[in-house]
Amino acid sequence: MSTRILIFDTTLRDGEQSPGATMNTQEKLLVAKQLEKLGVDVIEAGFPIASEDDFNAVSMIAKTIRNCQVAGLCRANNLDIDRAWEAVKSAKHPRIHTFISTSDIHLKYQLKKTRKQVLEDAVAAVKRARSYCDNVEFSAMDATRSDIDYLTKVIQAVVKAGAKIVNIPDTVGYIMPFEFGQLIRSLMENVDGIEDVIVSVHCHDDLGLAVANSLAAVKEGARQVECTINGLGERAGNASLEEIVMAIKTRKEAFGCTTGIATEQLFPTSRLVSKITGITCQPNKAIVGANAFAHESGIHQDGLLKEKLTYEIMTPQSVGIPESNIVLGKHSGRHAFRDRITELGYVLTDEELNLAFKRFKALCDVKKYVYDEDIEMIIMDEIYKIPEKYKLSYVTVVCGNMTIPTATVRVEIDGTVHQNAGFGDGPVDATFKAIRSIIKTESKVAKFYINAITGGTDAQGEAFVKLEEKGVSVIGKGVDTDIVVASGKAYVNALNKLEFVKRRKIGAL
Ligand code: KIV
Ligand code: ZN
Numbered sequence: 001m002s003t004r005i006l007i008f009d010t011t012l013r014d015g016e017q018s019p020g021a022t023m024n025t026q027e028k029l030l031v032a033k034q035l036e037k038l039g040v041d042v043i044e045a046g047f048p049i050a051s052e053d054d055f056n057a058v059s060m061i062a063k064t065i066r067n068c069q070v071a072g073l074c075r076a077n078n079l080d081i082d083r084a085w086e087a088v089k090s091a092k093h094p095r096i097h098t099f100i101s102t103s104d105i106h107l108k109y110q111l112k113k114t115r116k117q118v119l120e121d122a123v124a125a126v127k128r129a130r131s132y133c134d135n136v137e138f139s140a141m142d143a144t145r146s147d148i149d150y151l152t153k154v155i156q157a158v159v160k161a162g163a164k165i166v167n168i169p170d171t172v173g174y175i176m177p178f179e180f181g182q183l184i185r186s187l188m189e190n191v192d193g194i195e196d197v198i199v200s201v202h203c204h205d206d207l208g209l210a211v212a213n214s215l216a217a218v219k220e221g222a223r224q225v226e227c228t229i230n231g232l233g234e235r236a237g238n239a240s241l242e243e244i245v246m247a248i249k250t251r252k253e254a255f256g257c258t259t260g261i262a263t264e265q266l267f268p269t270s271r272l273v274s275k276i277t278g279i280t281c282q283p284n285k286a287i288v289g290a291n292a293f294a295h296e297s298g299i300h301q302d303g304l305l306k307e308k309l310t311y312e313i314m315t316p317q318s319v320g321i322p323e324s325n326i327v328l329g330k331h332s333g334r335h336a337f338r339d340r341i342t343e344l345g346y347v348l349t350d351e352e353l354n355l356a357f358k359r360f361k362a363l364c365d366v367k368k369y370v371y372d373e374d375i376e377m378i379i380m381d382e383i384y385k386i387p388e389k390y391k392l393s394y395v396t397v398v399c400g401n402m403t404i405p406t407a408t409v410r411v412e413i414d415g416t417v418h419q420n421a422g423f424g425d426g427p428v429d430a431t432f433k434a435i436r437s438i439i440k441t442e443s444k445v446a447k448f449y450i451n452a453i454t455g456g457t458d459a460q461g462e463a464f465v466k467l468e469e470k471g472v473s474v475i476g477k478g479v480d481t482d483i484v485v486a487s488g489k490a491y492v493n494a495l496n497k498l499e500f501v502k503r504r505k506i507g508a509l
Contacts, residue, residue: 003257005248006224008200009035009241010044011273012057013073015232021277025057031229032061034272035068038265040241042069042095044226048087049080055087062091069135071095076125085132096129099139099167102146102154115150122154126161137165139202144168144175148186156191165198165224166191170213173206173236177216184220200224203239205231210239215247218255229273230281230288242266242287242319250314267320287319291327296369298331305339328375330364340375352383373464373475380474386500389414390439392492395485397427407431409488411438431488439495443469448490450483463490467498474498 012028015021023031028045035043045061046054062070070091074080076098088094100111100122107113113121122138129136138158143151155166168187170180184201188194201217201224203210214225231240245261252258270288274280283290293316295301303310328340337357341348348356359378363370380386394410407430408421420437424430432445447466461483465476476494480486 002252003223005218005222005257005259006041006198006200007039007241007245007259007261008042008044008071008202008224008226009038009040009228010202010226010238011035011228011232011241012061013044013046014202014226014234014238015228015230015273016046017234018232018237018277018279021232021279023057023276025053025060027276028057029060029064031273031276032065034265034269035229036065037262038269039260039262040068041260042071042224044071044073044097045088047073049074049083055083058084058087059090062088062094066092069093069095071097071137073097073099074125074129076100076121078128081125081128081132085129089132093135094133095135095137095165096133097137097139097167098125098129099141099169100125101141101171102151103142104147105145106142119154119157123157123161126158126163130162134164136163137167137200138163139167139169139200141169142171144170144180144183145172148183152187152190155187155194159191159193159197163197165200166194167200167202167224167226168217168222169202169226170204170210171202173204173210175203175209175213177209177212180213181216181220184217184222188221198223200226202226204234205236205238208236210237211243211247214239214244215255218248218257230270230279230285232273232277232279240286242270246287246314246319249318263318264320288321292316293321294327296327296329296331298333298336301332301336305335328360328364328370330361332364332370337375340372341379346379348379348383356383373466373477376475377477380497380500384500386496388496389499390492390496392435392485392488393417394419395431395482395488397430397484399427399430405430407434407484407488409434409438411435411492413439427484428487431484432491435488435491435495439492441467441469441495441498443467443495443498445491446473447475448487450487461486463487465490465494467494469498469502472498472501474501 032043045058048055048058058072070088072084072088074084084096100118126136126138140154199222201214201222203213225244227239227241227244229241231237245259248255248257248259267288281289295304300311334357337360356378359382391412393412397407399405404423405427406423410417410419418438420434422430422433422437424433446468449464451462463478463486467474474494474497476490478486478489478493
């Protein structure tokens with residue numbers, strides 16, 4: 001039977017210490033519920049003594065979450081420990097997590113205490129926490145820069161005092177994987193009774209090694225890993241939860257371990273945390289980055305289309321991403337291009353395909369990536385040559401902070417001019433409503449975005465509108481120096497395409 005590794009999520013505590021990642025109580029509760037769905041074993045909900053808000057958030061999470069342990073962090077003193085217990089005591093599975101530094105650097109410059117005093121504080125803290133509950137974790141802060149004999153002595157003492165989990169943090173992201181593995185092995189060999197407690201690790205990413213260090217520790221017997229969603233955390237962050245979990249899952253034979261994580265919830269959890277904190281992942285972030293399953297090289301795309309195993313070690317579906325994303329670019333071949341066209345729902349003759357492929361290659365010379373929108377544009381404009389049933393000939397908007405945004409538009413339908421006005425939540429919304437009052441449509445705007453084609457405040461705006469109606473979707477594009485006009489043009493362009501596609505579908509053309 002494989003060993004279960006406990007996943008201790010500290011997104012709401014260490015993760016929140018990321019500059020700019022502050023969350024309010026409601027947001028923390030949302031994240032906690034998602035973490036429960038994800039299946040983490042422990043949620044570190046906060047540092048209750050840090051502020052009234054922190055205390056309230058930890059208490060609220062403790063009252064709400066039923067399927068995970070809920071931990072509150074506290075320094076090794078009575079006031080902190082009492083406050084942490086007060087916050088977590090209503091949890092179904094409460095945990096008190098107390099810590100004190102063990103490195104001489106921290107003792108000398110920060111705590112201004114002797115090794116003997118720190119050892120006594122650590123033992124006293126664990127005993128006090130144990131007077132409240134059995135589930136007590138002790139962390140030796142800056143463990144990896146501590147004298148190993150002293151660290152061993154402290155861990156031995158806290159195990160004897162009743163700590164059930166002993167955590168070895170690489171607080172400043174300093175250690176190397178081979179050194180960390182040795183450190184964990186040494187503790188496993190030299191602390192009496194260590195087999196009766198859970199050895200945990202908590203790694204920071206200052207040298208980009210948080211995940212590698214955590215995994216090296218797992219290999220040597222660590223059974224709890226502390227980590228965060230998207231690797232959020234103090235400075236360069238903590239070990240990324242999604243990377244740890246997928247490494248253990250994908251390389252099961254290398255670790256002989258499992259986690260209780262519902263991996264299909266990784267991507268939705270990552271997105272929720274990004275949305276709430278406003279901190280998005282870099283596109284090439286492992287597991288959850290926008291490009292994590294995007295294949296651009298022609299050779300890779302060719303292999304992937306033949307057999308996914310060629311270039312994918314895990315499936316995007318296994319982490320909650322609907323499908324892999326082949327990004328077409330100048331390296332893409334005809335095979336990938338034809339497949340994408342079919343996926344988009346178009347059936348082209350060989351002659352049309354040749355023409356479209358030629359246009360696609362020309363576009364690749366000026367654009368690094370060619371997206372679905374661009375391909376649709378090629379097909380609509382070059383192959384189908386969509387007739388302009390609707391034409392936007394006039395747009396004027398009144399907007400500002402002291403008026404209700406209003407748009408007046410003129411649209412020609414088969415050459416006849418119609419005029420109307422509309423109100424909206426902004427000038428674009430008002431324009432769309434005015435257009436819709438003339439061109440009756442059941443379609444919904446599924447996506448809308450604007451890019452600046454050229455730089456500066458006089459830039460040309462390029463607007464895209466994706467419309468959906470009964471399973472049919474089309475993308476319209478509009479260009480103008482006025483972004484509201486560009487948006488209106490994109491909307492009308494999309495309506496023309498929708499009209500065309502609908503008629504073509506029912507065989508009217
Ligand atoms: O990095 C660290 O040492 C910590 C401890 C409080 C566990 O976050
Ligand atoms: Zn930390």
